[in-house]
Every structure is written in C-alpha cells, then in structure tokens.
Amino acid sequence: MTDPTASSWSGRTVLVTGAEGFIGSTLVDLLVERGARVRALVHYKPYGEAGYLAHHLGPGSPVETIAGDVRDAGRVMDAVAGCDTVFHLAALIGIPYSYQAPEAYVQTNVTGTQNIAAACHRYGVRRLLHTSTSEVYGTALTVPIAEDHPLQPQSPYSASKIGADMMALSYAHAFELPVTVVRPFNTYGPRQSSRAVIPTILAQLHAGVREIRLGSLTPTRDFTYVTDTAAGFLALADCDRALGEVVNLGTGREIAIGDLTEALIAATGRDARVVVDPARLRPAGSEVQRLLSDNSRAREWAGWRPEVGLAEGLRRTSQWVADHLHRFSVERYDV
Template identity: 80%
Template sequence: MNTDGTAHTGTANTDDDWTDRTVLVTGAEGFIGSTLVDLLVARGARVRALVHYKPYGEKGHLAHHLADPDGRVEMWAGDVRDAGRVNDAVAGCDTVFHLAALIGIPYSYASPGAYVQTNVTGTQNIAEACRRHGVRRLVHTSTSEVYGTALTVPISEEHPLQPQSPYSASKIGADMTALSFHHAFELPVTVVRPFNTYGPRQSARAVIPTILAQLHAGAREVRLGSLAPTRDFTYVTDTAEGFLAVARCERAVGEVVNLGTGEEISIGDLARELIAASGREAEVVVDPARLRPSGSEVQRLLSDNSRARAWAGWQPRVPLREGLRRTSEWVADNIALFAPDRYQV
C-alpha cells in the first residue's frame, strides 16, 4: 500500500542509467534491434550486437556505430541456432535483449521448419546461456500475432494464444520456452509482446513500407491484400523505449507485457492515411496474390497496455499521423532499398 492509501500497482525500477553496462542485443541489425541499440548507446551502455554472419561484411543499420571512437558497439557475427556461439556472446553481459527471429508470415507457409529452428531452438540456446552466466535480466521478444484474431478486446496478456500461422506457432513455442526457464530455473526473464511496430528502417515485408514504397515510386494504384483487418500500430522508438522500461521493472519478471497503443485502424483506412502522408494521389486495389489463407488471416489486433503503463511506467508518445509522416519521409529518402513493383514475401 502506498503512503496515500492507494494500492501499489507495480515495482518499476526508475534507474534508467545504463552507463558502462554490457548488454547483448540479438537481431541487432534489424528494424527494432538497431533502434534499441541506438537508445542503449545514447544512455551509456556498451552493446554487444549479435548479427547474422554475412561474408561481405555489410553492417546495415549499425554501420554508423563503427565510427564511434569509444567503440560502444561491438559486432558479433553469429546465429542463435549455434549454441556455442550464443554462449560466448552472452558471457559477461548484464542484460540480454533477444530480438533475433525469423519473421514474416507469408514465408512461414513455405518453410515452417526454419521458423522452429531459429525461433524456438534459438530461444532455448539464449535462455540456457543466460542461465549459465547468471544474467540480471533476459528480455525475450514475442509478437501480437500469437493472439490470433481477437476473441475479446482490448487484448490483455491473458488472452488465449492461437497459432494461426506457422510463424505465430513458432513464436508461441519460443515464448513458452523462455517462460519455462523462469519457472524451472528461476531465470529472470520477461516476455515483451509488441503489437505492430512501424517506422524508419522497416523492411518491405511489412504493410506500411509496402504501401509507402509503392506511393513514392509513383504508383497510381496501391496493391494490398485484405483491407478489413485492424491493427494497433506503435512507432519504433516507443517500442524500443518499452523494452528498456520493462528491463528495469521487477514486477515484470516471469511475466508477459504487451506494448501497443490501445488504438486500432483498418488496413484500408491506414492506406488512405499513408496516401495523405505521402502527398501522392492513388487508389487502393486488392491484389489476390497478397491475400493470406482465410483461416490464417488475423482479423483484429488491439492491445491492452495497462501492464506496461502500471508496472513499467511506459506509454507511447508518437501519434500515428506523426509517425506515418516520419516514416514516409524515410522511405522517400531510401526508395532505392525497395522493389515497389514486386511482392516481398
């Protein structure tokens, strides 16, 4: 009970000082991962960035850190499926943010086994290494896709899990693996469940950059799959801030925490907002090649973010229209990264 007589709702640690902590980020080159690395470096952390090995050595969204004279970002090439490499990467780390995953729902229809190997076995390797080396906290990344089509809204962390695609099934398996290490071995793990994150650096496989790439390439028709599903979109810096907030929240140990805005928009309405944000003129057209199997399409996602707010003191700060404007500008400036006339699975 608080001193004013009200109920105590959480035990968030307000210490946001990451100075000289050694932090591992898996999937560090990715959209959310690289944004998280930027935030950690800005707050003084030393980041070990586990990135997928590429023989040509390109560093993608982390390239700008290579010029840092303090060397705050250490690049580690590896694969979460390799238990030995994961063990070496985790050694000596204070906190581990596990974002590495095989993502993308359409490709999971073609190669479901690859999703199990990377997402489930990879998470087991991370959890085992964190247990062996006694890390202070493992923050494991889930996805709102594990909920499937909403049975009740807003979707709380108690909502049933529904594997409506091989991708979501693999993430459910990964979540349960991470939590099992808490229950069985007292590993201090928190499962963070972002809803639909968007913003600069996102790849063409996601709906917002798909739409914007078509618009900025001059398309007069925006080709999409189903327009009816609704999603809860969170700007990428808000999601990354949520990771940091949960990492310092003791109440979240052994728990799942949603990160979403608590607001939804249909894909059709989203497309119209993006047309306005881009300053272009276009009409929206349904492309049958982009439709998911009927039993696999998630019709509605809307988050209940009350745990994140009450336990960790987190709240989203970037309104949707502002976030779409920023993202539109980034896609326009980086249109060479996209192939707007090709459907990216």
C-alpha cells in the same frame, strides 16, 4: 514521459540479438544514448554488410559487433558471457514465408530462444528480455487484448513464436531465470522492410504507382512507433514486477488497413487507388482480423507510455521511405 531508467544504463554491458534489424538497431541506438556498452549479435554475412549498425562501427565505438547465429549454441554462449542484460530480438519473421518454410521458423525462433535462455541461465544474467509478437493472439476473441488472451497459432510464424515464448517462460519456472516476455503490437517506423504493410504502401506511393497493391483491407492493427517500442524494452528491463510475465507494448488504438492506406495516400498527396492483390492474401484461416492491445501492465508496472501518435509516426516514416526509396522493390512482392 520521463523515463526513470534514463541514466541507469551507464557502464552496463548488454547483448542485443538481431541487432542489425529494424527494432534491434533502434534499441541499440537508444542503449548507446543511455550510456550502455552494447554487444550486438548479428547474423553472419560473408559480404560483411553492417546494415543499420554501420554508423556504430569504428575505433572507440561502444558497440561490439559479433557475427553468428542463434541456432549455434556455442556462439550464443560466447555472446552472452559477461553481459548484465540480454535483449533477445533475433527471429525469423515474415508470415508469408512461414507457409513455405515452417521448419526454419522452428529452428530459429524456438531452438534459438532455447539457446539464449540456456546461456543466460549458465552465466547468471540480471535480466533476459525475450521478444514476442501480437500475432500469437490471432484474431481477437475479446478486446482490448490482455496478456491472458488465448494464444491462437494462425500461421507457422505465430506458432513458432508461441513456442519461443513458452520456452523462455519455462526457464523462469524451471530455473528461476529472470525473464520477461515483451509482446509488441505492430511496430512501425524508419528502417522497417517492405515486408510490412506501412513501408510497402509508402514505397509504392513515393514511387508514383497509381494502383496500390495490398492484401486484405479489413483487418485492424494497433500500430506502435519504433522508438516507443524500444523505450518499452528499457523500461521493462528494470521492472521487477514483470519478471516471469508477459507484457504488451501497444497504443490501445486500432485502424483498419484500408483506412490506413487512405490516410497515407492523403498524407503523401499522391493520386492512387487501392487494388487487392490475390498473391498478398493470407489463407482464409490464417488472416488475423483484429489486434488491439491492452497496455495496462506496461503502463502500471513500468511507467511506459507511447509518445508518438500515429499521424506523426506516419509522417516520419513517410519521409524516411522517400529518402531511402532505393532500398525498396516496388514491382516485386517480397514474402
């Protein structure tokens, strides 16, 4: 796919919140490649860990790192001032931990999004791209899942993201904020943490574990490679048709977790069997059984197409996990 916006980012100043994370850092890399000046809002750490932005640090870098927290309205105002476009990816993620600390999810995801939207409105940004998640749909009632599918808060995490999405859209209706809600489906790839299913399977395989410990094997997911998701953000940032709208980013294909595991076992050449770990099972009413995207809006409105197929994406991810196995805790289950 030829991206019509490939050269349009030169000279623009953009803010990426959650920039040190999995998708955020990949988006920063793509923006730098396209010539943008990137302001990266990262969560403050007293030990100064730069994470996946470390290669952008140093004199002359087009990336300016700002430490802060999206819950801090004043700090958010400082970060947004002077930016052309804001990509809001900062969020408290991880479904299991949301059962333990739901209030923290509301504070970061809902209040944090309100702070971002208010700052964008105050400074008149050209576009705000707010990051949603396919988890807001819950178990599919109809497939493929289009953007008008009912929202089902099957976990405190998904409830907080529904609230965040509605907060962002309320600024479009009430204040004419130029916002688009970007809703990725199960992004995967290099840099993803062991809290996600693909890296947790691969880490166990590459560590030589003979029993792969997982939760439910029957749910299906629509896995999208991370560079495709990042390219979708850029395409939608210049798509006027998407203003005030929600847009899915998914491949339109699904695979069951059990079948995915078998494919990863075969791809790595390891000898292992799958064991269902009760500690990894979601509460019965919280498990999302099926996610399969309708990506018509992204394709028709923004010209976006996923380019990396699942087999190639899994190969790349497997190699990255093997090369960075020290980052993963194989024996401990991280919520």
